[in-house]
Amino acid sequence: MTGTLEGASLEVLRDRATRARRLVVDMAAQPTGCHLGGSLSVLDILVAAFDRADADDGTEVVLSKGHAAAALYAALYVSGRLAENPAPLYGLAGHHYTGHPSPAVPGVRFPTGSLGHGVPYAAGWAMAQRLSGGSGLGIAVTGDGELQEGLVWEACQVAAARRLGNLVVVVDRNGGQNDGLVADISPLPDLDARFAAFGFEVSEVDGHDLGALRSALGGAVGDRPRAVIAHTVKGKGVPPVEGKPGAHYVTIDATRAAKWKRMIR
């Protein structure tokens, strides 16, 4: 379906998401473990975003919450953007599949992990598209805890001032962060109103509904940047960790990984 905005069928996307979730669990079973909870929450967003980028119109996807690198590598692989299976190589010496992504990995353009930078990277990309007459989007995928970083809002301010309607900020609203719940640490009430006050068009979707995510990433490009608040569940798809803030970083053994992978549907 390359070259159109229609993308792959929802059935294909669901299959990608399922396979990618199993790969993420495999990465949690590497000696290093991985940021499991946030990787599973953002995974459907990434699958939908790469499907949008398959339109081959210059759209760039930037995972700003770089600690979900396991999800990024898995999504790149199941989307056909990465040739090798990253799971057995995750965290190992001699390979670039580090805990936060670098441009040494095929399909990754910007280094992220220090939170906030992905939004201005995507904004710069969107601006380049506009200057060159392209129709591509700059899609930044952030965490909700990440929104505590000032750089995010600095970049949103600039994007709105420059009327970058082809910038889309997708928030993985899983409600968790490293040390606990966003609501307990530094809450973000009225998040939709915050983005709206910055001049963004705001939509809210179920962040695990691939059809809704596809719709949110499609549509006409106006002159206001877009925020998509994607309501997600940390650890989504793996019952033992689903909805558990403590699943932010997880290391498991191969036996448990095999058991968890069988639970993924």
Place this chain on the structure above:
Amino acid sequence: MEAHDQVTALSGRDAYRSELTELARHDPRVLCFEADLGGRKHPFAQEHPDRFFNLGIAEATMIDMAAGLASAGYRPFVSTFAPFATLRAAESMKLSMGYLGAGVVVVAPYAGVSGAWFGTTHHCLEDLAVVQSFPGITIAAPYGEQETRAVVRAAAAGSGPFYVRTGRNAAAVSLPGSDEPAGVNWAAPGSSEVCLVSVGEVGTALALEAHAQRPELGHAHLCFVDHASLTAAAEELRSSRYSRFVVVEEHRPTGGVASTLALLMPAVEVVGVNAGMAWPSEGGDHGEVLGQLGLDLAHVLAAV
């Protein structure tokens, strides 16, 4: 220093703006960004309004966005005062320009204490130390209009990241040979064993004054002062006839050019004349603030 100023020369930041405006006529990749410190009559904005962007007071965003644009094939030049570029936006310089290697050019006026009476927040005696520690960024500290223009041309022609430090309004005619400022510019031969090594606007002006009083001193001028350039320069300095080098720079001793050269040339003596470790907190003009910090002709002459 005033003796070397010429009314016909442009300041470093004005030379940058003028040269970039000319370059953009023939290079559509060139974009010009400011973070609200470019002035109301920026020549680039007047001639190329569709490629000039005042992003507002948002330095880190400016550098990261420029990285996004550079990744898409543009050649963005971004400018803000040195303290804001290299300290407030240090992580963006590290990740976007150093690690990613995005082809962003940062042009930073107000380096050193050229902000004078503006005070401590607007001074930057740490930029070379910070940026030198990010591998892959070419660092230039040009002296005078011609050398600044040459650096801007080199940056526009290149593809990698650049950091260019300038002062505020001081204007000077560059040294002979500044049109192609690579390597060591042997500005003046000396008969003694001592060679002045000048860096940047103030360092070079002071070295010229010192040489005028002590013509037996050699004078080597360095424009490019990133670690790779200094490694090459050290090779050339080391093979010269001099055995003692007095490095004059408007920077702290830590992480400056003298400290790097001392490590690169352990067999010869390297002495630094710099702005020391005190905080510049008094008013005055540029020269007066430098005097408060001990960076003046008397200290240069005492060091040789």
